[in-house]
Amino acid sequence: MEEPSADEIYAAFEEKVKRTIYIDNLSHQVTETVLKNALNQFGNVTKVQFIPTFFTPCNVYAALVEMESVKQAEEIIQDMGDSTLMISGMPRPVRAQKAKMEMFDDRPKKHHKKIACYWMDPSHQNFDAVNKIKNLTKKHAAEVAYLMELQLAEEEMLHNQQSETLKANFKKYELIDGVQTDGTLKHLAARYGTQLDDY
Amino acid sequence: MSMLEEENENVSGDLEFRWGCKGRTGAKNPDIKYYESFTYNGVDYFLYDAVYLLSEHQLEPPIAKIIKIYETPHRKKMMKVVWYFRPREIQNWLRGVHHLNNELFLASGEGNGLSNFNPLETIYGKCNVACTSKDWRNPKVSMEELKMSDYVFYRTFDVETCKLSENFPENIAGVEVRHFFNRKPKGPGVATKANSSSKCEANNTSNMDLRFHASSNYSCHSKKRKLQDFEVDKKKSIEVESQSIMLMKRPKPWEDRIQKANETGSLVLLENLYHSLTSSEVEGIVLDAFSIKVSAKMIQWNAFSSPHNGKALVIFKSKDEADFAISELKNKCLIIKGVRLVVGSRPSLKECGNHHSSKYFGHITIDAAKRKHLMDMKNAISTSHYAQPNTIAFDMAMEWRTRQKRWELCWEELYKKQAEEIDNLEACLFSD
Secondary structure (H helix, E strand, C coil): CCCCCHHHHHHHHHHHHHCEEEEECCCCCCCHHHHHHHHHCCCCEEEEEEECCCCCCCCCCEEEEEECCHHHHHHHHHHHHHCCEEECCCECCCEEEECCHHHCCCCCCCCCCCCCEEEECCCCCCHHHHHHHHHHHHHHHHHHHHHHHHHHHHHHHHHHHHHHHHHHHHHHHHHHHHHHHCCHHHHHHHHHCCCCCCC | CHHHHHHHHHHHHHCCEEECCEEEECCCCCCCEEECEEEECCEEEECCCEEEECCCCCCCCCEEEEEEEEECCCCCEEEEEEEEECHHHHHHHCCCCCCCCCEEEEEECCCCCCEEEEEHHHEEEECCEEECCCCCCCCCCCHHHHHHCCEEEEEEEECCCCEEECCCCCEECCEEHHHCCCCCCCCHHHHHHHHHHHHHHHHCHHHHHHHHHHHHCCCCCCHHHHHHHHHHHHHHHHHHHHHHHHHHHCCCHHHHHHHHHHHHCCEEEEEEECCCCCHHHHHHHHHHHHCCCCEEEECCCCCCCCCCCEEEEEECCCHHHHHHHHHHHHHCEEEECCCEECEEECCCCCCCCCHHHCCCCCECCCCHHHHCCCHHHCCCCCCEEECCCCCHHHHHHHHHHHHHHHHHHHHHHHHHHHHHHHHHHHHHHCCC
8 A cells, every 4th residue: 555645645634624514603512422413414424523622712612523525514514504403402503614724633734844933033123013913912812802702791691581582482381271271261262152173 | 207107117017027946945834935046127136145125215225135035825025134234224323433434234133123024026236245254154255355345244233232243143033144244255156147147237227217116116114114113212221321432432632731731831822823834833833943842732723713813732841941932932033934923921721621511502491391382392402403494493593693693794803803903013024
């Protein structure tokens, strides 16, 4: 057997990326098995891996699901975009999109060239721009964290609001049930001369 | 479509069928005539051949091994088959078990799903299944045979216990196990037989689809339903079992190392890298810049991470080395690929341990007593499904979907703005 060349390895990786679906808006209850079964309904899953979260808050939980073929992956992404797939809980649907190379942990190098790097000395004439950029990086990170916080707060609000709606709905069902069981319904039917057979 | 089917019905009468060698006469019922082979639609079938069967319910035709061929007193042409399972059919019990793409599992044990009696007309075609078991009773397959085969198997699936095994029992469905292994090489006789049948097949290919339609109205074998029945029985307990196996199998060496390094202070976060860098390239950069060998890990991108700010965690050998690197990065400036400026800091990791206790918004549970009222909420907690448009769940899901879209736009906008700011400052840095 001949060793595959670096180009071949990279091409195989590119193909794998195309076959892979990135899924987020997952709850932490979702395990590899659950996810695999969920997507096996629409195609053949060959691999599932979760993206570890070191910096994003715990509610950002995402996974890469590798399908058997590019076509399958594309169709599933399309379908999941059109409707709402729920995994391990309701009603918040999961979100699917095409995987990107940078999402993979085990991606091969594209070039064998070494990455060039050099030190810029503080005596350099443009060095004050350096500090500005460093500060900007920090500022941007803070902005990202803030937006994430806002999103979380909004998620919580929607969650609470939907819980309320659902509770109200159950009350309605209970009310209907109650009307049936205590005979009020029959009473009313008799009164208005309608038949209850259909119910 | 209906026209076509009518036509096919006429054809079905003309499908060529011929009995081959006679087998033993039935001990229990002498009226049943046993055979060892038959010719159907130009193809010779023998006892212990693997065949595809017709099925209306399944996308992929089921595969089985013929273990009995007989004619009933009412002149019905029948066979008994033992099933091969496709991985998909038993996926509930395969979790975490590695299997080949073209692997099958031979049914074994006693119970539903092991074997069925089917009319011979349910045969769709021959299937080439090779046994790659290392069992001493199994004649080894040659590389060529393996290449020729459509499927391979080396494990059994016990329909009773729902367990996989590489050990083959003495007999399966009352048939000696040697009949399930590869046939012993017989010399040229086999080859000519195969040739002649394939020739016939070629002549009759135009009939193939017709045959499929013609016989589909038999809808004779009930494997699928039976299999499902027992799936329901066994699902629960097995799910629990395989889940525990899966958890054990998932080691997190990197997460452990990072956690440890974080505790000892030898962990450094590098920011403002290119996302396209690989972990080994980051290790190379650190070696170049500090002449220190480290292990690095690029943080995997997710849909919320900044497209401008690639991050990597670097594990130094000691806290001193880490401190040195951080201060160097602070006082001087490391530039990669001539443009990007690396920022180093002590990371503040989010706790990884308490995932399961953390609250996830958007999954609402209602206590079981109430749940029975809402049909669409039933069974839904642990399954994955698309919401039906006429349910409350669907409306709520759409609310989430709208939010998701809006947040996507927010993130896009933020990152666009950030990109502009970065571009402006970088222009300052490299202007003369």
